[in-house]
Amino acid sequence: MPRNAERGGPRTRARIAEVAARLFLEQGFDAVTVAEVAREAGVSSVTVFNHFPRKEDLFLDRSAEAAELLRAAVRDRAPGVDAVAALRSLTFRLVDERHPLSGLDERSVPFFRTVAGSPALIGRAREIAASLERTLAAEVDGLLAAFFVAGYATVLVETARRLIAGETREAVLDGHRARFEALFDALRNGVAG
Template sequence: MIESTGGTSGSSGGPHELPLRERKKRATRQRISDTATQLFLQRGFDTVTVAEVARAAEVSAMTVFNHFPRKEDLLIDRIPEAVEMFTGAVRHRAPGETPVAALRRLALDLLEARHPLSGVDDDFPPFWRIVLDSPALRARAREAVEELEGALARALAETAPELPDPRLAAALTVAAYRAVYVASASRLLAGRRADAVAPDHRARLDAAFDAVERALAGMERNP
């Protein structure tokens, strides 16, 4: 769910709004990630070293690690962006809007934009094959889901006091989103086109968030 296709993390503000130093930092991160992705696509994740990525990106290995603490994060690089988006949707939701409604809106917006975090785009299957072929990447993807769940639980605890169990609410929401993501990814890996998958993905998202809303309503009635 947290995977990318070599895009830079972070979504707040356009590059033109950032100071020059930050723009350069993001450009370097983007170049490293893009270079790593191409090498992994050509040769597989496990056979490419960080030193090779650094040489190809024309930076030092230390620079690579400054941007990506772990080799796996060179490919699964949208963890910070996912955390920012999901927690931001909860923290900055409109007055009277429930957390689940805000997260549903985010999910549908991601689908509409064909954002990598939506999981629906014809360009994504090659990336997923790299992940599926590497035990290390699969393990990192699972950790990323746990990180997102923990961050969302904290945001819910701070902004939705009506929820009796924020951690359970976060777990239900992330699990529901992940289930829809994985189902659509499987169909794309099997050869379906994104335009054919998108309508069902949208319907599944709505059904998933409906289920989460019913579950949380039950929790509120039976604290």
């Protein structure tokens, strides 16, 4: 298929994200321009911005997926299953799958290093967390949403710290799971109970 035929489609978006991630991981987020990403992906800078509103979103490109996972977890839960149980089920499913949003994906270490090395990415990650909190608060109690998102982020930051320090994913897994269990115990006893 000619490049022009797919400029606006999901394949173009995926190619742009793949190229951007590779360049950011190789050179550092702040050292790469959107124009360089566009050139390497074979599209214009306008096309890049049509798919990604900000440069930071080229690297932190799972916010829509995260929002949809949160919505689906609480909206599609079975009768009798409360929001805390639904969020716990989602969280541990992501951990068991080593999903990128779990912090345990095989690419997590370079991802975390790149984010930690860029104030712009750290700032955008905080904005995304605030947006996810608002998304979840539209479905459940706002206090529960705030505690869940803050707790989840805290677990990820600790896991990132340990992985960046050189521990293996296998070595951090038990602590990662234990911190999530502690989060859900606190949500159950301190927020939902």
